[in-house]
Amino acid sequence: MAEMTVLEAVREALREEMERDSTVFMLGEDIGARGGVFLATEGLLEQFGPERVIDTPLAEAAIGGIALGAAVNGMRPVAEIEFGDFIWPAVNQIIGEAARVRYGTQGRRTAPLVLRVPYGGGVRGGLFHSQSIEVAFSHQPGLKVVAPATPYDAKGLLKSAIRDDDPVIFFEHKRTYRLVKGDVPDGDYTIPIGKADVKRTGSDLTVVSYGLVLHYCLEAATTLAEEGIDVEVIDLRTLRPLDTDTVLESVRKTSKAMVVHEDTKAGGIGGEIAAVIAEEVFEDLDAPVKRVAGPEVPAMPFSPLLEAEFMPSAEKIATAMRELAAY
Amino acid sequence: MRILHSGSQIGLVRPYNCGHMLSEQSSSTKPGHTENGAGPPPLTDADLLEMYRTMVLSRTLDQRIWQMNRQGRAAIVASAQGHEAAQIGAVRALDPERDRFYIYYRELTTMLALGITPLELLLGFLAKEGEPLSGARQFPLHGAIDRDRRDIVSFSNVVATQLPQAVGVALADKMRGEKRVTMAYFGDGASSMGETHEAMNFASIHRLPVIFFCENNKYAISVPISQQMNIESIATRASAYGMPGIEVNGFDPVAVYEAVGAAADRARSGQGPTLVEAVVERFLPHTSDDDDTRYRPPEDLEGIRDLDPIPATEKILRASGALYDALDEEIKSSAQKIVNQATEDAENAPFPEPHDFYEQVYAPGSPGDLS
Numbered sequence: 001m002a003e004m005t006v007l008e009a010v011r012e013a014l015r016e017e018m019e020r021d022s023t024v025f026m027l028g029e030d031i032g033a034r035g036g037v038f039l040a041t042e043g044l045l046e047q048f049g050p051e052r053v054i055d056t057p058l059a060e061a062a063i064g065g066i067a068l069g070a071a072v073n074g075m076r077p078v079a080e081i082e083f084g085d086f087i088w089p090a091v092n093q094i095i096g097e098a099a100r101v102r103y104g105t106q107g108r109r110t111a112p113l114v115l116r117v118p119y120g121g122g123v124r125g126g127l128f129h130s131q132s133i134e135v136a137f138s139h140q141p142g143l144k145v146v147a148p149a150t151p152y153d154a155k156g157l158l159k160s161a162i163r164d165d166d167p168v169i170f171f172e173h174k175r176t177y178r179l180v181k182g183d184v185p186d187g188d189y190t191i192p193i194g195k196a197d198v199k200r201t202g203s204d205l206t207v208v209s210y211g212l213v214l215h216y217c218l219e220a221a222t223t224l225a226e227e228g229i230d231v232e233v234i235d236l237r238t239l240r241p242l243d244t245d246t247v248l249e250s251v252r253k254t255s256k257a258m259v260v261h262e263d264t265k266a267g268g269i270g271g272e273i274a275a276v277i278a279e280e281v282f283e284d285l286d287a288p289v290k291r292v293a294g295p296e297v298p299a300m301p302f303s304p305l306l307e308a309e310f311m312p313s314a315e316k317i318a319t320a321m322r323e324l325a326a327y
Numbered sequence: 328m329r330i331l332h333s334g335s336q337i338g339l340v341r342p343y344n345c346g347h348m349l350s351e352q353s354s355s356t357k358p359g360h361t362e363n364g365a366g367p368p369p370l371t372d373a374d375l376l377e378m379y380r381t382m383v384l385s386r387t388l389d390q391r392i393w394q395m396n397r398q399g400r401a402a403i404v405a406s407a408q409g410h411e412a413a414q415i416g417a418v419r420a421l422d423p424e425r426d427r428f429y430i431y432y433r434e435l436t437t438m439l440a441l442g443i444t445p446l447e448l449l450l451g452f453l454a455k456e457g458e459p460l461s462g463a464r465q466f467p468l469h470g471a472i473d474r475d476r477r478d479i480v481s482f483s484n485v486v487a488t489q490l491p492q493a494v495g496v497a498l499a500d501k502m503r504g505e506k507r508v509t510m511a512y513f514g515d516g517a518s519s520m521g522e523t524h525e526a527m528n529f530a531s532i533h534r535l536p537v538i539f540f541c542e543n544n545k546y547a548i549s550v551p552i553s554q555q556m557n558i559e560s561i562a563t564r565a566s567a568y569g570m571p572g573i574e575v576n577g578f579d580p581v582a583v584y585e586a587v588g589a590a591a592d593r594a595r596s597g598q599g600p601t602l603v604e605a606v607v608e609r610f611l612p613h614t615s616d617d618d619d620t621r622y623r624p625p626e627d628l629e630g631i632r633d634l635d636p637i638p639a640t641e642k643i644l645r646a647s648g649a650l651y652d653a654l655d656e657e658i659k660s661s662a663q664k665i666v667n668q669a670t671e672d673a674e675n676a677p678f679p680e681p682h683d684f685y686e687q688v689y690a691p692g693s694p695g696d697l698s
Contacts, residue, residue, distance in 0.1 A: 069495020
């Protein structure tokens with residue numbers, strides 16, 4: 001057991017999977033000598049050589065398409081998109097193609113690829129280095145979408161993603177890379193895709209979240225505990241397929257539900273969670289489902305006060321929790 | 328062995344320089360066979376006769392499918408008429424057992440040449456049970472053939488997406504040290520896509536065993552080549568990627584065979600990719616849903632059908648004595664008979680029931696599996 005950051009956990013998962021399976025290789029921009037712009041792949045070029053750690057031209061469509069072709073032909077590519085904001089040229093290959101390979105061939109071909117995507121804000125990234133883009137992918141049947149919040153989950157889920165026989169989009173929140181530390185067991189373990197995790201048990205209300213703001217939810221829950229309000233916090237960890245069982249079980253217990261995400265509200269994951277709760281456990285509810293999410297502006301501004309205006313914070317979340325508890 | 332049929336025997340559409348290696352302009356990259364005289368083995372009369380037989384079958388089948396579309400029995404068809412010689416010449420230069428074929432939607436002759444039967448193809452055009460690429464989930468000719476039979480893949484209708492995929496396939500083969508060639512088919516329309524550039528650039532950087540095979544029929548649906556590019560030849564683009572480009576008369580199956588054969592030699596010997604542009608003609612509208620009278624002047628096709636590669640090949644075979652009346656009659660009536668039987672069998676086949684509708688969204692038993 002060692003304490004490490006999310007970034008270190010990602011790197012360790014990559015290293016161990018490359019050591020374990022010779023069909024695993026990586027491609028992306030600046031992942032070689034540079035070690036990735038966030039250093040997620042630091043040291044891997046030295047260990048595995050340029051044939052398995054491939055620096056690509058600045059060409060996201062090629063990164064997506066080449067990863068797909070290699071996956072179809074027996075390899076397990078792990079492609080890095082440098083920033084989620086740059087992913088759109090690859091969407092043709094990922095949403096358009098990879099998601100439909102298995103279905104469109106009746107399983108005659110499969111696409112066991114992983115696309116690692118640093119995403120999210122709070123890093124002074126401005127409009128084009130802060131985007132939350134996960135819902136564009138979680139809408140698509142055929143893809144699996146993972147978004148861990150802790151080092152333990154990041155390592156175990158990345159290993160599961162690499163071993164999965166379907167295309168997995170693996171979202172890594174940039175702000176968590178160095179901010180979030182946690183204990184990670186030594187050696188090999190996996191965490192199943194499609195399973196949410198109750199990060200804090202409570203009886204008064206259910207808060208469903210993922211990514212960076214999951215930590216803000218936990219912080220707010222600690223504050224509310226001092227006020228006598230007992231909050232259960234669920235980390236979705238996987239955005240497709242959603243673990244609705246864990247969410248519904250919790251809401252049946254607490255009768256109040258809230259969803260928190262950094263992504264903008266309209267059409268976000270929160271709407272889907274709220275709809276499932278309304279469909280399945282409406283009669284257990286004591287209050288309308290509440291959503292705390294990014295505001296309806298196209299992206300996160302650069303300047304600090306403007307950025308703060310965009311980001312959900314522990315304070316904003318605590319306020320919403322109090323309102324829901326008081327309903 | 329004597330070269331019985333050189334590229335010059337069939338009349339050219341225009342004075343294209345068959346097998347002309349544009350890369351000769353570049354000192355950095357030259358295809359092997361121009362340097363050492365190697366290339367694919369010369370075709371015999373028997374080879375060309377077999378190719379002729381497949382072209383006749385393809386044309387007969389294509390005409391039948393078009394007819395069935397007009398009768399309301401086949402929902403959509405993108406005809407290969409005019410592309411037959413290019414397709415048969417290309418497959419002939421490759422190894423169907425070993426090589427990989429990332430086709431696009433106009434590859435009827437390619438499919439027949441690779442051993443997919445007229446019945447299987449008709450099951451696709453009629454969206455019937457037993458269709459071998461996607462179980463009729465997809466448009467005709469899309470999906471994938473069982474890998475242990477042939478590596479034929481076409482995941483989508485979206486042009487150029489297959490090119491980076493083919494490059495990834497070739498990358499995997501190179502990483503494993505497998506001496507296979509990946510053949511990436513596309514049209515002049517797809518040559519304008521950004522993915523075409525990204526694919527060619529990456530393939531050349533890593534010297535991957537891939538052939539970019541462009542069937543240039545000079546129209547992207549309705550947009551003529553003059554509005555698609557301000558250059559004379561798509562193959563000239565190859566030099567910008569540091570790979571050879573070969574422009575070849577796509578009405579001449581032997582010339583295409585030689586060009587693709589040279590590219591395959593180059594790929595197998597680790598020298599990297601080649602761009603082969605086969606200049607062809609689209610005898611029919613883009614698809615059965617298109618009306619080319621709205622944009623294609625009648626004079627555009629004038630005289631072109633006189634150069635139809637199938638009668639042209641027939642003429643060459645007759646001249647050499649390899650083909651004669653009785654044999655030609657047998658080839659044509661046999662094609663008609665095969666297509667008639669396949670039509671009957673395909674029409675009698677049921678439509679697939681939605682019993683496996685939810686299968687193969689995800690791996691069986693994995694999270695999200697709905698089956």
